[in-house]
Amino acid sequence: MTKPNLTTGDLKRRDILFRLGGACVAGLGLSTVAPATKPNGQREQRRSGKVFPKFAKEVSRIGWVKVVGPVAQFELADVSGTWKLPRADWYNAGDEPLRRLIKALSDLRYLRALPTPTKQESAASQIDPRKGGDGVWLTLEADDRTPLATLILAKRGEQTLVQLAGETALYEVNSVDWPSFTNPSAWLDLPKLDFAPERIATVSLARPGQGQLDIVRRPDGGFAPVGGKANPLITDIALLLGRLEFQDTRRANRLTGPTRFSHETSLKSGLVIALDGHEDEGHYWVKLRMDASQAASPEEGDRLAAQTDQWAFEIPAKSWTLLTTPTDLLLQAGP
Structure with missing residues (x-):
């Protein structure tokens, strides 16, 4: 896959990796390989020390990270x-x-080799996900695709096993703090809408074919629909903006179909944040709109708009269900 010709002006991530690599150089250990004779007279290779002793010096060259597992694969x-x-x-x-990935690879050390060729060959064939195994194949490459670190990881109970590129031997390694290899979305820098409940003034929810639901703050600090009584569903809708966690993202122009709802939150500062809901291929997405025309401090809206403009964000199915529940059912919900 070819990288797009994009210019962001933001070099902080490569600088972070470069500085992290520099910090690891001082702690480098040398891997040693010593031949050992088995009872059958064959020779095996035993290793000790760091799995990638030269890795810290290569960190600044990393241009690609590729992950292949039984659950997910991504770059x-x-x-x-x-x-x-x-x-x-x-x-x-x-x-x-x-950061976690670089530190984990820098801290990875050999503990022992698996004892017999039979077990090595059998286990090696079971862990390679490209051959149907249950491990994770991981490679870091330079911009020119030169491999800088490649390995297969697998868990066996409390043990972590490693197989290196071009080898059949398996080694047990120490436990380190790996990032998620099963959830690609965990690697995204998704925006967080952490608005405290006390900042919310009013909320409205509009859906095609449904009467608009207007929710206001009560004197006791809770929320209730105009002309109606408070209930848990109304409160959940009122506080949605501060509780919503996005799960994935894509370009907004890839979404098709009509807008299924518009959820607008007016903050006490005057900033209005709207979520427009779309369903696409069984997933639920929202586009964000900002109105800072009445905001006392429009900078907050500008920052959020910069993060979300032209993007759509996936929301949980339970949030979608709440926001598409008919108005009469929302008003009839019990305490």
Whole structure:
């Protein structure tokens, strides 16, 4: 896959990886390989020390990260200094998963080799996900696709096993803090709508064919529909903006079909944030709109708009169900 010709002006992620690599150089250990004779007279290779002793010096060259597992496979690419996920329309990756990956590879050490050739060959064939195994194949490459670190990881109870590229031997390694290899979305730098309940003034929910639902703050600080009584569903709708966690993202122009709902939250500061809901291929997405025309501090809206403009974000099915529940059922919900 070819990286897009994008210019972001943001070089912080490569700088972070470079500085992290520099910090690891001082702690480098040398892997040693010593021949050992088995009872059958064959020779095996035993290793000790770091699995990738030269890796810290190569960190600044990393341009691609590729993950293949039995559950998911995905790539990350460094585009003009900003890490992105091609599978998510080249949306920005977060810093934390990359930090964890670099540190995990830098800290990875041999503990022991598996004892017999039979077990090595049998286990090796079981862990390679490209051959139907249950492990995770991971490779980090330079921009020119030169491999910098390649391995297959597998868990066996409390043990972590490693097989290196071009080898059949399996080694047990120490436990380190790996990022998620089963959830590609965990690598995305998704926006967080962490608005506290006390900041919310009013909320409205509009759906085609349904009467608009207007929710206002009560004197006791709770929420209720205009002319109606409060109930848990109304409260959930009122507080949705501060509780919603996005699960994935894609370019907004890829969505098809009509808008199924518009959920608008007016903050006490005057900023209005709207979520427009779309269903596409069994997944639920929202586009965000900002109205800072009445906001006392429009900078907050500008920052959020910069993160979300031209993007759609996947929301949980339970949030979609709540926001598409008919108005009369929402008003009839019990305490």
